[in-house]
Amino acid sequence: MAVPPIPPPLAQLGGQPFSFYPAILNSGHNEWIYRSATWTDVLVSNTKTNEEVSIPRRYVGDISRVDAPVMIVGLLAELEYRAGAVLPVERRVIEMPRAVNDAPRPRMAKRPAGSAAVVGIRLESASNSRVGKLVLGGVALGVAGCVLAVSLFRGGVVATRVFYAPFTRADLPLTAEDDYTAVVRALGEPQVERWESGADERYELLAYPQRHVYVILMGSDRAHARYIGAMDWNWRPAHFVELAGYGSSYGLLKRLPRF
Secondary structure, three states: OOOOOOOOHHHHHOOOOEEEEOOOEOOOOOOEEEEEEOOOEEEEEEOOOOOEEEEEHHHEEEEEOOOOOOEEEEEOOOEEEEOOEEEEOOOOOOOOOOOOOOOOOOOOOOOOOOOOOOOOOOOOOHHHHHHHHHHHHHHHHHHHHHHHHHHHHHHHOOOOOOEEOOOOOOOOOOOOOOOHHHHHHHHOOOOEEEEEEOOOOEEEEEEEOOOOEEEEEEEOOOOOOEEEEEEEOOOOEEEEOEEOOOEEOHHHHHHOOOO
8 A cells, every 4th residue: 555645844834825935937926836745746836827837845945934925935946947847947157259360378388396486575554454354345245235135035025034944743653544542552541631622523632741742633522533633742733634525634733722
């Protein structure tokens, strides 16, 4: 039986639009929606053209901490859309043509071994040295400012360069078919059990301090409750599963209030 691929970090966005940084060259509108993922690629769709493209997972980086004005997904390399595929940008070196009647210059004859010639060096004054350092410092600050401005406005969006490593995923041997008995069989007796009633369903919490996770089950009662994922000790989704007809349970866990 084939094992499904682990969802990439941007799977947690669900249907929320996001932009890549740096933007994918030749792709036009820089706003995308996550569709699916395999072991090697992530499939995203352009919100303006509805065109779907596959991006190698090794190039997908972190997600921005804030989503204003738009959520940012970092890329680990500069990519471009070419011939129906997303590929790394190739920077080609163009050789300058040789001038007319320009012949190869002869090499200079080697100087005989011996003592080096003594060359007089004139030391500049202290005032001239200070002026030169001030000029160089001003030029360096100007270049740094230009680079920063280009980095912030590149790709058509003001990118907030604040990234964080995605949350640590819990390695739990559980699936959407597991009930209370299956969870206890796999993880042992929970230290704390709690129930919370929602609009249509009831949620059961099983606390496992040794694993630093809260296991969450959902159903009308314990007999029908099934595993939908786990929250870490800070109440962030740490493990989620695919629910038939609903897709990933990540969005459901993210909206679940703490209880």
